[in-house]
Amino acid sequence: MRYLTAGESHGPQLTTILEGFPAGMPLLAEDINEGLARRQKGHGRGRRMQIEKDTAEIVSGVRHGQTLGSPIALVVKNNDWKHWTNIMGAEPLNEGQEDEIKRKITRARPGHADLNGAIKYGHRDMRNVLERSSARETTVRVAAGAVAKKLLSLVGVDVVAHVVEIGGVTANVDSSLSIDELKERAELSPVRVADPNVEVEMMDAIDNAKKNGDSIGGVVEVIVTGMPSGIGSYVHYDRKLDAKLAGAIVSINAFKGVEFGIGFEAARKPGSEVHDEIAWNEEKGYYRKTNRLGGFEGGMTTGMPIVVRGVMKPIPTLYKPLMSVDIETKEPFAASVERSDSCAVPAAAVVAEHVIAWELANSLVEQFYSDRFDTFMDEIKRQREYAREF
Known part of the structure; x- marks a missing residue:
């Protein structure tokens, strides 16, 4: 499977x-729009989320x-476009009109x-x-991932994201929670955290950052x-699935690190406390007694839950801007300020959920016959039975 996105903010x-989805898979617009609505939520989001009500x-x-079985095209319209038609229009400017176009940016934001x-493509604005x-742009990446999540759900694969840290405030999530319970708790939280004991503290950290013209990550x-x-x-090397998931996570705007399990x-433990012992029983087949490696060995899934984390840096658009340089005058100035969030970690969790879903769906489509959805499901069922009886 593959996808392309296009469009400006x-x-x-x-x-x-x-491209690459099997024919005959059930898909409705509401399957996609649920994910888009979740992406727009979260304590710390900016005014843009009040303007745009994203639907695909x-x-x-x-x-x-x-x-x-043919390419699926999705469109999300920008409601704010009506205020930007002169600034962002595709038609050439008339003579002298260039000076009238406001919001030209020559001060780079750290x-x-x-x-x-600008250096790469030669842009002076x-x-x-x-x-x-x-x-x-992550709006349509979530839309693409929502279609992938639909495919996964139909073959018995569940994908859930939640926040484990914001601005140094760390959640202590009950490890006995089922994936459904974890999802329910995260969805009810303004910061998408499954530990109610730190919810207010996380929200306070976001509010304090905003008050100070700053931002925080998580x-x-x-x-x-x-x-x-x-x-x-x-x-x-390029077929290792954990490597593809790692690439998907760090491809999200502002993500700077990834880990599994x-x-x-x-790095701080002996091997006896890192690797997962293998066991077998008639009901499960092979399984691991622990899941410290996060569901992967040798670049392949083990059948245990996949656990992947990503770290998001603080958003670099600050209302207390850092110093930079004007590329026209080379003089030092405070960097330009665009409309922004003080913390987008809760929303980024939704993006992470969907980019991971895409890679997982793609891996299944690559490995099993996928022209028809009914035969695709049958092959996955047979693979599970084969692995259990191996």
Whole structure:
């Protein structure tokens, strides 16, 4: 499977085209829009979330509620476009009109793609960079991932994300919670945390950052249950599924690190406290007594829950801006300020959930016959039975 996204933050719409889904898979717009609505929630979000009420329109690849096997095109329109038609329009400017276009950006914002992107593509107005590098693009990445989540749910795979840390405030999540209980708690929380004891403290940290014109980051965790064992490969580096998941996480705007299971803690433990002992019984087949490696061995799934975490840096757009340089005058100035959030970690958890879902769905489609959804499901069922009886 593959997908492309197109669109600018303040352009008329965001578009994504998805290819590789089996024919005959049930899919409705509401399957996608639930994820888009969740992405817009979260304590610390900015005013943009009040302007945009994101919904996706399916414009190809689905007929009467089922996929056709052809490319699926999704469109999310930007309601704010009406205020940006002159600034972001596709038509050439008339003579002298360029001076009338406001919001030209020549002061690069530290931590953003502004300066590097301007150097790479030769843009003197860095709006040409920030409009595409904006996290607004994750809207249609969530839409694409929502279609993947639908496929996963139909073959018994559940994907849930929650927040485990914001601004140094760390959650202590009850390990006995089922994935459904974890999801329920996270969905009810304004900061998407499953530990009610730290919810207010996290919200206070976000509010204090906003009051000070600052921003804070955090850590999100994605848990996946139901993935068959042996998905991925040890044969080639670029077919290792955990590597693909790691790449998906750090591809999200502002994410700077990723770990599986106990992650970096493994560096401080002996091997006897890191690796997971193997057991077997008639009901489960093979399983691990612990899950410290987060559901992966040798680049392949073990059948245990996949546990992957990503760290998000504080958003670099600050209302107390850092110093930078004007690329026209080379003089020092306070960096430009665009509308922004003080903390987007709860929303980023939803994005992480969906980019992980995409990679998992893609791995299944690659490994099993997937032209038809009914035969695709049958093959996965047979793989589970085979692994249990092996």
